[in-house]
Amino acid sequence: MPILITAEELAARLSSGELTVVLDVRWSLAEPDGTEAYRAGHVPGAVYVDLDAELADHDLAGQGRHPLPTEGAFTSAMRRWGLRDGDVVVVMDDLGNQSSARAWWLLRHAGVADVRMLDGGLAAWREAGHPLDTGDVVPEPGDATAHFGGMPVVDxxxxxxxxxxxxxxxxxxxxxxxxxxxxxxxxxxxxxxxxxxxxxxxxxxxxxxxxxxxxxxxxxxxxxxxxxxxxxxxxxxxxxxxxxxxxxxxxxxxxxxxxxxxxxxxxxxxxxxxxxxxxx
Missing domain, CATH: 3.40.250.10 (Rhodanese-like domain)
Structure with missing residues (x-):
């Protein structure tokens, strides 16, 4: 499966109606909450992903600042994002995929076969002249289930x-x-x-x-x-x-x-x- 998707390829998928779930994973150490930036302008249809809350389990002591979430918690997150089995998922951020790669990795680890990163992120989308939407996107709940083990891990x-x-x-x-x-x-x-x-x-x-x-x-x-x-x-x-x-x-x-x-x-x-x- 491809690992990257260009802004042009993503725009073509969205305009043709090909089922594509877009996840906006804006996060940084300086600005861990990307909600307001997301609401101010995002790829049409993109769902905001809270890296700290949904891509980590802070209840696990002694496992570092961003321990992996449990299968159950990640299943709930996937369903909130509207994911269904077999969906093509595109993840993106405004940091050269430095934060959205965490979602790419976790989705692959959870068994999602086709996960791609928007190469160049939001900047590439803007530079290509594609439109942005504002506000929140709240999809219909999905039914995907996480089955960890798709990516190797070391302790x-x-x-x-x-x-x-x-x-x-x-x-x-x-x-x-x-x-x-x-x-x-x-x-x-x-x-x-x-x-x-x-x-x-x-x-x-x-x-x-x-x-x-x-x-x-x-x-x-x-x-x-x-x-x-x-x-x-x-x-x-x-x-x-x-x-x-x-x-x-x-x-x-x-x-x-x-x-x-x-x-x-x-x-x-x-x-x-x-x-x-x-x-x-």
Whole structure:
């Protein structure tokens, strides 16, 4: 199944009446609630998705800032969005898919076969001259059911052991990886053995994903070659999903460590590395 859809392709699907569920996942650390931005202008028919409330389970202690939701909770969210079995789903944001990739990953994990990210996000839609709607979209409830297991996952112990046999990628910005700054979590640095591959480097200057060939070259530069096992983490498991998506575009399968640095750094028994090399 394709991973990306262009603004032109999405507009053609919507205008032809092809059943397409569009999910608007606007979120950022600075503006975690994207409701007002969504209401001010969104792709026609798009349903707003609350990343913090619907793509995470904050009742789980010790699992990081964005633990994965339960199957039951995610089923309820999918049905609120109007999803039915067999639907084509398009996810989007205004952040180069850095937040909507979390929805892409969870939907794939839940067994939804055809999930695509709007390449370039809302900016690409606007630049192509397509219209925006305002206000809220409240669809008829769907009947889809989440069945987790569609995407590989590693836990904290598996993440610790991963560099011994594979490549563990850190999708945060390089200064956080090196331990020079840490604006959120209690300790600065990275998981020993992890390699720095900031998720922002998956995108071109226009906020679109680089080509499959460019991404393969990029990941080869951090050791992802020859069928080596790959896993990714970030601060709290959100932009790591973007890394998994970029790897998938490059034709490389990868596991997600959902707890990510927010779980690791809060566990004082876990060692921390700093500097530019994987272990220091």
């Amino acid at each position: 904290i112990d598996e993440a610790a052991a991963f560099p011994a046999t594979g490549v563990l990628l850190d999708a945060r910005g390089a200064p956080r990886y090196r331990g020079e700054v840490e604006p959120i979590d209690p300790r600065a640095g990275h998981i020993p053995g992890a390699r720095s591959a900031p998720s922002g480097e998956n995108l071109d200057a226009d906020g679109r994903f680089k080509s499959a060939e460019e991404l393969r070259e990029h990941f080869a530069g951090v050791g992802v070659t020859g069928g080596v096992p790959v896993a990714a983490y970030c601060g709290s498991g959100v932009t790591a999903a973007h890394e998994v998506a970029a790897l998938a575009i490059a034709g490389i399968g990868a596991a997600l460590y959902p707890g990510s640095w927010s779980q690791w750094s809060n566990d004082e028994t876990r060692p921390v590395a700093t500097g530019v090399s994987p272990v220091e």
